[in-house]
Amino acid sequence: METIRMTVGQAIVRFLDNQYIEFDGKVEKFVGGVIGIFGHGVVVGLGEALAAPGHNLPFIQAKNEQGAGHVAIGYAKQNNRRKIMAVTSSIGPGALNMVTAAGTATVNHIPVLFLPGDVFADRQPDPVLQQLEVPHDATISANDAFRPVSRYFDRITRPEQIMTALIHAMSVLTDPAQGGAVTIALPQDVQGVAYDYPVELFDQRIHHIERRPPTSTQVARIVSLIKSAEKPYVICGGGVRYSEAGRALADFCKKFDIPLGETQAGKGSVPWDHPCNLSGIGVTGSLAANRLAKEADLIIGVGTRFGDFTTCSKWLFQNPKARFVSINVAPFDANKMNAEPIIADAKLTLLAMSRALGAADYKARWGDKIARAREEWAREVDSLYTQEDPMGLSQIRVIGELNDVLLPKNAIVVSGSGSIPSDMQRTWRTRVPGTYHMEYGFSCMGYEIAASLGAKLAMPERECVAIVGDGAYTMLHTELLTAVQEGRKIIVVVCDNSGFQCIDNLQHSQGIAHFGNEWRKRDPKTGLLAGEQVQVDFAKNAESWGALGLRARTVEEFRKAVRRALRAKGPVVIHARVSPKSMTHGYESWWRVGTAEVSDNPEVVRAAEEMKAELAKARKF
Template structure:
């Protein structure tokens, strides 16, 4: 007879999650190391009770972390997974109705970035006794609820309407979370009565299970085709994406570039895979990328993409590749991405794929003239960057002044976090990363409000690193509540709050069609004006940060900013460095990149 134990569905889920592990290259770690949650109608008496009981009795090791915003806790979980190379993922639970739907933007961000997170939204009562719940009715189908909105942004979705359905659903969820091809947001919808319903569970469901994350090897014939195209190339280019970092292939990529002379450009997710001062590192690619990367991409005859899906921001709608006869070879663990750009596919893990290419090209390298051309372009790009860093802007600091100062102060292992707006484009040009985890910029979903919550997740994932958030006032106003979480957890995070009193990425290109300052500045409405065009609206974000428990330092000049960041970094508490900048001091487009002015914000 199968041994069973009587638990509620929520208690069974918590016990199951605490027993899951991931493994790659012989290293095991907790797959679900904890849970974020906001409790209320829909999950308090289910998952909330189960997490509390686990904490009090020690029956299951699943630490609970308090969140202040449901979207924010998903951002924190995503940042954690990114820092852990997608080998660990947090669970996030919310109550029925608005609490759960608040997680949808975070779910979309996770799936867009292909980062694992387990979402446990609350749901209406499965028995439909109370109906409707929270006054949400579907007139066309009785089984549709607002939780169905998660379907479009999840890589896996299931609704548990009976306790016994949890066993196959939870197992399938773990499979997707640990699959580098399929991973993203995984959603298990749990009606509130099912969460609290008791049932007999087989003890085997709770056994320790290790999910092996393998490294697929390239097919020999595909390797032969890819290496043949590279051998025929005169001006090849490597585009390194996030897959290089998640695979831990950085050292191999650098050695491959040195041996063959192929220059390396980076996407936003791949920045830092090759140190910025590597002789063949041409910098960020795309409309906001470096001069060297744009020139090499424009001339390239063969492009080897490694771990990238060629998002529009990286290719400017393919416009950065100017050679009409350019050919693509895509090394990617996902078949879908390997055939992008009508490429010759090489389906494999990035590390093993590079190893195979090294073996296939041991007696080949680019010509000396092309190596020299790459070095010349890199030197010119460095000159342009140094020119941007020259300073002298006034009376308020420019964005470049802020980035130059941070580049000089932060160590190689320090993590800079940023998201939507104008700064990601500036960072793509100017941030000098040597460590693959030092550059943490979310732009696949371009989600304002990501930075503060992501700082919690990144610090939780690796407390040994200094975490520095570069957040504008617009993004800060979207979501700053998790500062309270940093303080509660005793975390030390440095928050650089760049105050330009509006949406600078919209305000700066005033010559372009659009709302310009009318929708980009914080202004009062005078009388019956159609647009808010009155006086500037004062917003004291520093006071807000202090009210959440952070220490606050103020800076009005570059020198004051340097002193404040150094003090914050030397401190032991979460500290906000508030600095006012010129909202119109965005960087000029890279020379030779006609699309950059329109796209670099």
């Protein structure tokens, strides 16, 4: 067997550079590059290999390791999980910074390869700089924190181990049913160790993503359930997007008069103006979607994991006769809500269902309720999008201006935390598939700006716009500097309402006085954070990074700023000063939170009693 002598770091680079994906007959390069921050635990090992010529893996220098992970997630998500980036760091703090991003990837089934540096395998210099020592177990390092947030974890202590580790990693990263973080911890000494690797390890490797067709008995079970239902209802999840099943779902719902509600991950797979699309469903859903969901007697989940926001903590489906069927490639998700599990590809299953139901001449019995619900909701959104705020500018008006007036219809909008995802799931009117980019499985603050850079790397020809609150911006905006460095234009719209107002709303709704969520200075008399508001100039902050900074306090100023941003060549931050509490409300939804059962505050006690009363209406499993 022919061999080639190279280090572990060099072998990793050579291997990753030769991985390809085949999906529906199209072959594409799988690994688009590496992003990270070098430190002593990685720079002379994997870093040496990346610095050398002879490969096609561009290296992007991040400014925060968590941000690097979010860039990679945004890149993979925007590529429908068929292209990835690897993320690397030094040992210790740098590695631990990536754990949050790994959790975000895994919760959302987004493939990302994490390559953190690790402590010396031979232990000779222990404790090395940044080493976490655990007296009772010398095999533990900081990187063990990746274990619960990774779909696959390995630590390379001998150079030959990297061969099987990389092959196993690829099998997980290319599996639609798994997806998520894959972590291969790389002790810094092992990265530089040489080994005679078989040349065939570095041959071009094509990973085939196969659509799993439904069996005839699976289709028969679904059709039987639908035919026995009067008011079936579809939940469009992220699996619809990744299976590219939007057209199949749109045709299916229209053909059989079945309404659909969108999850955050599924939104945009079917255009907003489709006659069966009721917009977002659940805690952050629309009035139309939530009202009809309460009447449904069969809920058909397509590519959804039935999270608590989608189901209103299992409360939303009030029809006592309601049954569930779940189409999903992931068995773990398909069995939620005590559903009839259909482990199969979304697109192929929808097409098979359509053929079988068409032969049965089936129509749902919603009558004109779908059309009337859509019309009522359209009027509500029109009103929200044009509302006048006496204080100057509301958050929902910002979203409306971006959606209906200012942005190109193929612009990619990114968000992920606070009240902005609520407003967007309810009201954003998606015209072009793949342009609504939301991370709401983990709702990770700080995802937005980094992920918008990842989306821009995936689709450089599109405008990529991060819509963030001031809390999310301050949580993690360092990759704005990376965008400047890389010459990648992203537009960041900061809706500044002086604090974590989404959580302040939740706090106050449960009877608790406003406490610790608004951005206020400490009151010297009371000792509480209840003094004057802290004023921040986000535009000036952007300018310090080298981006263009713009400001807006009125609708006209905001329109002017966005038009200026669209003409700009590089990254832009628009500081939009919006009124506190100017987001949308709950629209007949409910969410279970752990309200205190005992309190000296009668409002808290009342809220706890109301929580128990609503919990009695929710399904137990």
